[in-house]
């Protein structure tokens with residue numbers, strides 16, 4: 611056994627990693643391969659796009675064969691609960707929670723990605739026990755309308771729009787956090803707005819396509835677009851983006867995300883929030899980040915690099931990840947958060 615990120619992991623890890631890498635090619639179906647073959651996006655680099663689709667939309671049956679070995683590498687955070695708590699002993703736990711696919715289940719209509727009342731109650735209790743932040747690709751105000759908990763920190767637009775709690779709790783009594791507002795990409799606002807409008811126009815003819823304005827970034831959803839039209843959609847996005855070298859394209863779960871090129875992501879947002887809490891240089895901090903998507907990997911990686919706390923990937927399928935642990939779905943996230951609350955009370 612070896613000690614990694616304050617938590618004990620099994621020696622089988624390296625073997626499993628090698629195995630996962632060699633099995634990586636099986637994550638995409640033949641049909642998708644042929645549909646995506648002609649795609650050119652991000653200055654003609656099609657490979658990144660295909661890989662992203664593979665990782666974010668794993669449906670191939672071979673995945674289930676890999677599951678057993680993957681779970682050895684990323685065990686369930688519920689199964690490892692006691693070990694996790696042991697590793698956090700004497701340290702300040704700080705909770706970072708992604709929204710879509712983590713606190714709310716993935717649904718076809720992004721405007722209806724509601725969080726359950728039981729999840730809201732659990733997160734409310736969690737925030738009484740530990741400093742808690744929502745870190746999301748969504749616009750901050752939109753995610754706030756879903757979560758409706760004023761005692762939390764919010765980092766919207768992939769961390770480009772950060773706001774402190776507006777209700778005091780034992781973690782922000784000094785009221786400094788109430789005035790916390792950080793927006794490192796305001797320069798991009800007019801550009802993002804223009805791109806949003808152009809994308810709405812360009813994607814209108816594609817049935818099922820939907821463009822979402824996330825303030826400092828834009829999401830082009832293709833969950834409800836026929837796979838035969840994915841290529842066309844990507845071409846339209848590319849045709850808009852070619853005039854905006856200061857914007858970059860990333861991909862989430864059936865969504866293309868247009869973001870400013872500045873070096874800022876969910877990992878940097880996590881670090882910024884630790885700093886705001888006065889915990890950035892503290893050895894006794896134990897940050898836990900839970901997320902389901904590609905953009906959450908920046909935060910998982912940040913925790914690995916810092917050697918503090920760990921990430922939990924929410925996924926039913928094996929995915930390449932820097933998270934240490936896994937949970938299968940938002941219901942399991944709720945169970946895990948509930949156990950944290952109960953543990954803190956004891």
Ligand SMILES: O=P(O)(O)OC[C@H]1O[C@H](O[C@H]2O[C@H](CO)[C@@H](O)[C@H](O)[C@H]2O)[C@H](O)[C@@H](O)[C@@H]1O
Pocket residue numbers: 708709710711715716717718719720723745746747748822824829831833862863864865867903905
């Ligand atoms: O960082 P996140 O909170 O995970 O935000 C990433 C994207 O989440 C939302 O889209 C995802 O959830 C939708 C609702 O379940 C689903 O329809 C979509 O296919 C998913 O990609 C959000 O709507 C996007 O703007 C975010 O970029």
